[in-house]
Amino acid sequence: MDLLLLVLLFLAPAHSWLSLEDWGSGSVEGSVGEFGQCVCNVFLPDTSFPADRVEHMQTTSSQLSVEIKLQINKISSLKVQLEVLLGSLSNLTARVESLESGPDKYIKLEFELLRIELREFEALVTQLKASLNSSSPAFESLYIEIRNMSLIVDQLESYDRSNLEVIRIEFAKLQRKLEKCQDDKDDFSNAEIGSCKHGGILRIGKPIVSQLNANLNSGYKYGGWGKDSKPLPGSENMYWYSGSSDTLVSRITQYSDYYNLIMRQGFKTHELYVQNRYDWRGTGNNYVVRENTLYYQFRNPFAMGKLNMTSVTIAYKVIPMASAQFSYHYSANQNLDFAADESGLWVTYATAQSNGKLVLGKINEQSFEVEEVWQTSVFKQSVTNAFMICGVLYVTRSVDTQTEEIFYTYDTNKNEESHVSIPFEKFQDFYMYLDYNPTDQRLYMFNNGYYVYYNVKFKVA
Numbered sequence: 001m002d003l004l005l006l007v008l009l010f011l012a013p014a015h016s017w018l019s020l021e022d023w024g025s026g027s028v029e030g031s032v033g034e035f036g037q038c039v040c041n042v043f044l045p046d047t048s049f050p051a052d053r054v055e056h057m058q059t060t061s062s063q064l065s066v067e068i069k070l071q072i073n074k075i076s077s078l079k080v081q082l083e084v085l086l087g088s089l090s091n092l093t094a095r096v097e098s099l100e101s102g103p104d105k106y107i108k109l110e111f112e113l114l115r116i117e118l119r120e121f122e123a124l125v126t127q128l129k130a131s132l133n134s135s136s137p138a139f140e141s142l143y144i145e146i147r148n149m150s151l152i153v154d155q156l157e158s159y160d161r162s163n164l165e166v167i168r169i170e171f172a173k174l175q176r177k178l179e180k181c182q183d184d185k186d187d188f189s190n191a192e193i194g195s196c197k198h199g200g201i202l203r204i205g206k207p208i209v210s211q212l213n214a215n216l217n218s219g220y221k222y223g224g225w226g227k228d229s230k231p232l233p234g235s236e237n238m239y240w241y242s243g244s245s246d247t248l249v250s251r252i253t254q255y256s257d258y259y260n261l262i263m264r265q266g267f268k269t270h271e272l273y274v275q276n277r278y279d280w281r282g283t284g285n286n287y288v289v290r291e292n293t294l295y296y297q298f299r300n301p302f303a304m305g306k307l308n309m310t311s312v313t314i315a316y317k318v319i320p321m322a323s324a325q326f327s328y329h330y331s332a333n334q335n336l337d338f339a340a341d342e343s344g345l346w347v348t349y350a351t352a353q354s355n356g357k358l359v360l361g362k363i364n365e366q367s368f369e370v371e372e373v374w375q376t377s378v379f380k381q382s383v384t385n386a387f388m389i390c391g392v393l394y395v396t397r398s399v400d401t402q403t404e405e406i407f408y409t410y411d412t413n414k415n416e417e418s419h420v421s422i423p424f425e426k427f428q429d430f431y432m433y434l435d436y437n438p439t440d441q442r443l444y445m446f447n448n449g450y451y452v453y454y455n456v457k458f459k460v461a
């Protein structure tokens, strides 16, 4: 089930050639861009799967389809409709062919889009192959076809490398438009950036899946991504990513903007471990980046860690009462969870004195000390994650494989706790990272290796 959703969501964002009508009653957030393409994200609830299209494609891609069907039937829990992928692939082939046969005004941009799509296909097929545990010839030929096409696109593109910068700028423009029309469509950001003149979260939008992590590795389930919550001047568009196949935090990569994040072209990777020199590694994957500084759970000793990525210097500070015994529900070693909001920097943890109930601490950024604490009444181990908005702690738990819920809030402005129910949809069952970013009022999630974000709608104060 998740994989079906995955395929569709994954295909959706970068695919300019899907016409809106194709997606039936799915929720489409988009418009026609200046190049005549639909440049927006498509979100498909699983109830609106375009069965008629799939049926049509099934009959046309007969032999391959039959073979793939066999594989799919083997694993009934995965409702993977590879036909959609194959249909898309043949469409892609047609586009590559048309690119080869003659110049076109927008050919440069097309190359970049094609390359991104091809990479996504490649990652997807690799993942599907692994999920289906299959060495089917259908998959092999699919894979070869994709590789082949990547080569063709590369060849074509090398004829005119000088225009890459133009492509980059155009793509960034498209991306901004995409984000804008999405916001417009959803009417989500209903509070001014930085303002706390609202009544807290009303609801959370659909998960928007950007792509698989920069390692293109679905085994990299542990990690996080996002933007700087208080960017230095000139770094407003920067993104960061850290990921691993275990709970250790060993490196962080910075990207100058969203385009470079998607293209996996980081400008800087900070290694937190260099053998025989230093070991600054962290654990738990509940960090934030603020003023170009990574705040994270330092591993040894167990402490708050602070990696200044400008000066590349490290500092750590033990929180006297914090316990390393209580983790969040989904993963081990998530003992310190950092958060940043409109009012500053925060850390949550549990203490033995409170029998594992969550404690919220406000960090003084100058002294790097926890200067004030609030005791909540929720047990950390039942919690899946937590984040802060405007001095209010929001605590989540799992409802089922598709649904997550904010079930508890603690307002530090009023010293008031509340039990609430704000459900939201997950992309896939488990996630390791969830944090709010006050600079764009979005929630960033690292969900089973995927970059996912949510828009937030606030209550009118």
Ligand SMILES: *[C@@H]1O[C@H](CO)[C@@H](O)[C@H](O)[C@H]1NC(C)=O
Pocket (backbone or CB within 6 Å): 017, 018, 087, 088, 091
């Ligand atoms: C392929 O993409 C074009 C737009 O470029 C669209 O008109 C056409 O319907 C698509 N074909 C399939 C089979 O999806």
Ligand SMILES: *[C@@H]1O[C@H](CO)[C@@H](O)[C@H](O)[C@H]1NC(C)=O
Pocket (backbone or CB within 6 Å): 133, 134
């Ligand atoms: C799946 O993979 C495992 C490990 O690689 C292998 O032992 C097993 O035979 C495979 N099962 C099928 C049905 O191919």
Ligand SMILES: *[C@@H]1O[C@H](CO)[C@@H](O)[C@H](O)[C@H]1NC(C)=O
Pocket (backbone or CB within 6 Å): 144, 145, 148
């Ligand atoms: C891959 O490309 C080569 C040369 O461009 C071609 O001869 C071959 O048939 C292609 N293979 C597939 C599977 O498309």
Ligand SMILES: *[C@@H]1O[C@H](CO)[C@@H](O)[C@H](O)[C@H]1NC(C)=O
Pocket (backbone or CB within 6 Å): 290, 291, 293, 308, 309, 310, 311
């Ligand atoms: C990081 O280091 C730079 C250069 O030394 C310094 O100016 C800045 O204040 C530091 N940032 C933090 C958050 O400590």
